[in-house]
Amino acid sequence: MLTFLFKLLGIKHNVMNNRIVAYLLKKQEANRHLVNYEPHNELQKQYIQFLPDKYAANLKLYQTQQNFFDYKDISKWTSGFYENNAGDLARFFGLNLCIDQLLEEGITGDIAELGVFKGNSAFLLAKFARLINSQCYLFDTFEGFDDRDFEGNAETRFKQDFSGTSLNSVKELVGTDNTVYVQGFFPNSLQQINELEGLSLVHIDCDLGAPFKAALEYFYPRLKKGGFLIMHDYSSLFWPSAKEAIDEYFKDKPEFVIPIPDKSGSCIIRKV
């Protein structure tokens, strides 16, 4: 079947297969070798073909133009969440590329994330906030899902997920400068802060339809033109209610969602 498909697509089956297998085998352990990445290190040269050129073959050139991306950040990306995030370097690179784009276009403004868990994605957002001197708002219960979000929802099997964290441990990983922690059930937790406006980057990673819908209703109108809205799990098939909420929300909006081939199938829009 696979051979037939490759033939149909005109792809040389063996070459393609070997590359995919090599990629899958390597990506789990890749971060170990990449944290101190130097494009001239013999061991690491083998990864160049699997990484964005900007951060590998052209790393030196990139560093003369912009310098947000840092391989050392991979250790925070995988801290306490190795089994998942080490296999999702595409997402790590994707977030960096979006931030680079905002820097290149000079789009500044506050940043927000709903769904922080241990802070593995939040630390990148907070790092960006520090660089552009804005605020990064981090929304989570910091105790896992809330029962209210499971009412009428088929995803109850995941109910216990994401309780293994705490506000203090996240603060340790992410830091506190330019960062506002908003602990509690979203959207009720919005009452703890002043109205947000002019957001440049919003990351929604709360898995379930109810908080996704509430987050889209709050954050989308507050995103500035050109701002990025990154939504996790859109194409994963693990969280159907999240995809439903996204599709429903963007039905009558000018932007189309663009699926991204990271592990959990994020999708993205830029505000027009």
Ligand SMILES: C[S@@+](CC[C@H](N)C(=O)[O-])C[C@H]1O[C@@H](n2cnc3c(N)ncnc32)[C@H](O)[C@@H]1O
């Ligand atoms: C997948 S985890 C976030 C992972 C994190 N963004 C990362 O990449 O490392 C989902 C998080 O959403 C939070 N969450 C889900 N629904 C929520 C709600 N209604 N209010 C607050 N937090 C919520 C959970 O507590 C959990 O920490």
